[in-house]
Amino acid sequence: MTARKNEGVLGVFTDGHKSVEAVRKLKEEGYAGQIHIFAAVPPHGMLEEFDVYKSSVRLFTLIGGLTGCVAGFVLCIGLALTWDLMVGGKMPAAIPPYVVIAFELTILFGALATLTGLFLNTKLGPTALHPAYDPRFSEDSVGVFVNCTREKMSSVEGTLRAIGAEEVRVEYA
Amino acid sequence: MAVTAAPKRLADVFRDINRDILATLDAPGPGYYLLLAFVVSLVGLGAFAFTYQTYWGLGVAGYAPPVMWGVYITNFVFWVGIAHSGTLISAILYLFRAKWRTSVNRSAEAMTVFAVMTAGLFPMIHLGRVWKFYYLFPYYPNRLTVWPNFKSPLIWDVFAVSTYLTVSSLFLFVGLIPDVASARDRCKDWRKPFYTVLSLGWQGTDEQWRHYNRAYLFMAALATPLVLSVHSVVSWDFAVSIVPGWHTTIFAPYFVAGAIFSGLGMVITILVPLRKLFNLEKYITVDHFEDMAKLVLVTSTIVLYAYLVEYFTAWYSGEAVEKASTWWRLFGDYWWATWTMLICNGIIPLLLWFKKMRRNLMVLFIISIFVNIGMWFERFVIIVTSLAHEYMPSMWRYYTPSWVEWSILIGSFGWWAMYFLMFIKMLPVVSIAEYKELMAREAEEAHA
Structure with a gap:
């Protein structure tokens, strides 16, 4: 039987x-895998306790940056070839001046993709807060929530109290 | 016993941090509204002058050949420069793990965003026909029937400044998320829905922190080269041309150093009164100001060195035009602007070699005002004196800004200050989460 x-x-x-x-x-x-924390700042060593430490946001950053770089060159070369004008003795598709545009778009797309990665991975958005969330968690307290069935609740409660939780609450939502 | 007692104290510290910093969001007094009304009236003055110019045309500005770039472009470069300290303090010092940035990064980031918003107005004001500004943004396939010249630094500038505005805003926004959640949890008035939407359901879970920390790091890593590129690109608006006084390879590093210098000056100008008005002395300490003063000193010496190299190069090159242009800058009609620049940027900041000066906030505040003045004049000197003394002696002309240009300059300060004043009453002006993290780390080190 799994917990809701x-x-x-x-x-x-x-x-x-x-x-x-x-x-x-x-x-x-x-x-393991059933524990979640709520904290204003993760206590020292806390994040290391969770099995997955690396974040996939980096992939978003990389893909966004590379897309921006390609988009920058495509924009410049594409428009230059549309007009096909030779100005100042430079070929229409001159690379060095276009590096600036490609660089700026690398950064722009990289940053936008990073934000997208953050939103998608953390499910940030105008969502309702977890029923166990307490305003104290953005101030001075750390919440440790264990997602478990009713049968296991008393054992988890005992562990939390034994370690020194100042308050223990059972959530049935 | 000490092991269990220390974290308890940390919880108390965390509570104090929330209380003190979120107190800045409490209902403002009449002094705040008076100040806001004053800066809004400055915006009104600028808006009137701009409307007047839009109706009558650019002729009401002091432009006449060869000086077709005047105070508007000076203002643009000045405000882009001011915008640089935010990213320096936020991103670069974050990557270098400089602890002192925590107290000042939020206000510097906000200042950056508002400064870029201000800078972005000036190319449009300078256009004259402002309703055609969208031509600045080329897109593919091109439907504007104009040839976008991607080999021109002016179009690089559009991309650089727009990217800078977007990335700086995102960086500020991402940094704010955990703090806005703290405001949401404390707030009980009409602003609660605002904080609830802006905090995006942040709860500080392990999953959220894991991705958040990485995202913030990557944002900082992206913003760092960006900050260096933006003012380099702005400098190329000048350096890529062949105008005497502009065509020099030193411009990019010189502009970047100058931008950081001016930005730090403005951060000090803001923070000295801010910490007093909002009782933030505990969080923004004299040590933080001393660290900023050291950076001001370093960048001031780089800027002074760049001035001297420019003069030396002009002399040593043997180029008659270059020599004449430099000599004219120093002793010609605009000598007053050049010497204001040299004294404010190169001489007055030398006082910061003395520890007593660095730690005296009144002295530091006055020096920062001189830095702001000096850096505006630096842009003026570079742009106006070079154009006014261009190629043909028969065309040389003494440019004087008109009342319209001065009014728009004053209005730009009001515009920028208006946003900043609104910001400090709506969002936490010191980063709560980062300050707590710093306290936790220090407690951990002490414990170890």
Whole structure:
């Protein structure tokens, strides 16, 4: 039996070290992949506790940058060949001056793609907040949420309390 | 015991940071509205002059051959320069992991965006027929029936400045997301929906932080070469031509150094009163100002060196036209502009060699005003004196800006300040998340 998306137990910590310890302990107990945190700033060592550390945003940046570079040359060479004018003794499709345009578009497309990558990967958008989210998480506290079935809740609650969670809440949403 | 006690204190620090920085968003007093009304009246003056010029034509500006680039292009280059400190402080110092940037990066980034928005007005004002400005943006396939010359630095400029505006805005926006979420969680008034939409559902989850940190790093990595390229491209507007006084290879690095110099000057001009008015002395400290003052000193010496190299090259080249042009700059009709530039940019900042001067905020504020004045005059000297003393002696002319140009210049300061004043009351002026990260790192180092 699998837990529903927002069903689980939330532990609230003001001590960042303890929240990291809680994540470590819960992983040992077999909850890896079911743990999520909420934090104003991830405590030292927290992000390393999650199995996937690298971000695919870099691929967006790379593809965006390369697309911009190609688009810059296509724009310049395409328009130059449309008119096919020889000016100042330079061929219509002269490369060196077009490097500037290609460079600027590399940066522009790279930045726009990075933002797109961030939005897509983090599902940022005007979405509703997680039911376990608490305004304290953008201030001074760290929330450790374990997505689990009702049967496992008491065990998770016990672990969170044993490590020093200042508040433990059960979410059934 | 110490191990468990330290993080608790960190939570208190985090709470204080939220409270103090978000307090800047509280309802403003009458002084704020008075100041806002004043800067809006400056915008009104600029708008009136611009409307007058649009109705009567560019002839109401002081233009006459050979000086067809005057105060408007001076303003454009000046504001692009001002825009440079934001990306320097945000992106370059972020990549170098300079801790002190955390306190000042947000205001510098905002200043950058508003400065580029201001700079972008001037090519349009300078066009005369402003309703045709969209011709500046060529697209493929070309339907504007004009030949876009991609070999011209003027079109490079369009791409460079538009890219800079877009990337600077994105960089500012991305940095704001976690802080706007903090504002959303604290706010209970009519602004809550605004913060809710702008925070994009940010909750600070592990997944969000993982991608966010990388995205911010990549943005910084993209913005760093951009900042160097933009003012290089602006300098090529001049250097690629053969006008005496413009045609020199030193222009790109000289312009970049000057831009950073002027941008830092403006950051200091803003931050000295800002920290006092919003009780941010705890976050923007005298140490931060000292670090900025050191950068001002470094860039000032680079700029002074560039001036001297320019004069030396003119003398050593043996080129009669180049020598005459340089001599005229220093001792001709525009001597007052050249010497204002040299004194404000090269001599006055030398006071910053003294630690006492760097740490005295009143002195630093006054020096920063001189830097702003000096850098405006630098652009004026480069543009106007070179054109006014171009090739044919029979064409030489003394250009004086008209009341329309002065009004638009004053209006541009109002335009820029208006956005900044609105910004400081709507969004956190110091980066909350980054400041907390810095505190956490320092606590961790102390703990280790």
